[in-house]
């Protein structure tokens with residue numbers, strides 16, 4: 001039996017698609033979720049281990065680390081997918097927003113990577129993997145999600161540091177999507193405008209992230225890199 005891959009925020013959208021694909025290919029999976037949904041039970045019934053975790057507080061991060069260590073002494077990989085896409089808004093003080101963004105996108109991945117270093121095992125000649133789900137805005141910044149973009153840039157910087165420190169037994173890479181999957185409440189106007197933001201005029205859906213994850217898991221010579229999933233938006 002292969003060692004499990006941990007996916008944070010695996011109860012919906014990209015994280016759920018990644019978890020479902022890995023399970024369908026007989027790869028054991030552990031997911032964390034913040035709010036219980038039917039998908040959590042569906043993943044559990046499909047054989048996943050499901051752990052409740054909220055990375056917005058230090059206590060939540062510490063609790064998650066202890067529960068993951070107890071559940072899986074050894075891991076094939078970690079996919080840091082959990083994320084909150086929150087714009088600057090009048091209801092949230094800037095200090096609170098920056099704190100919240102940094103906790104889930106940088107502090108939690110940082111602490112989990114350190115705490116789970118010895119658990120990460122290469123197996124059958126395949127190196128272990130850490131994958132950080134960052135964002136196109138890691139390199140560009142954002143006008144309406146300033147704190148969010150800064151926290152994703154911090155997450156990408158963790159890719160560079162951990163790639164250096166964890167070589168040669170663990171590969172560490174970023175996947176930087178631009179708009180890959182719409183949200184249910186995205187208006188038709190937003191959707192049409194978004195399609196024109198990249199060269200390919202596409203919003204491909206969650207399977208594009210699944211393909212990117214599977215590439216990195218099988219790669220032998222890729223670490224400290226960013227896999228951009230943006231339809232050429234940077235050239236538009």
Ligand SMILES: NC(=O)C1=CN([C@@H]2O[C@H](COP(=O)(O)OP(=O)(O)OC[C@H]3O[C@@H](n4cnc5c(N)ncnc54)[C@H](OP(=O)(O)O)[C@@H]3O)[C@@H](O)[C@H]2O)C=CC1
Nearest residue numbers: 009013014034035054055056081082083133178179180181
């Ligand atoms: N979708 C896209 O087009 C893009 C996605 N990305 C990145 O790809 C990744 C996946 O995107 P997507 O599937 O849309 O992500 P979602 O917005 O669906 O969030 C994924 C999960 O993160 C969980 N989460 C949020 N905050 C916390 C927290 N404080 N502690 C624990 N869990 C938390 C949520 O749990 P709950 O549902 O319980 O609240 C949610 O299920 C993310 O890192 C995202 O930033 C980047 C650019 C574009």
Ligand SMILES: Nc1nc2c(c(=O)[nH]1)N=C([C@H](O)[C@@H](O)CO)CN2
Nearest residue numbers: 083084085135177178179180181183
């Ligand atoms: N946690 C999330 N992060 C992001 C999302 C999302 O739905 N959840 N969506 C985006 C947008 O698609 C953005 O890339 C559009 O330009 C960014 N991050």
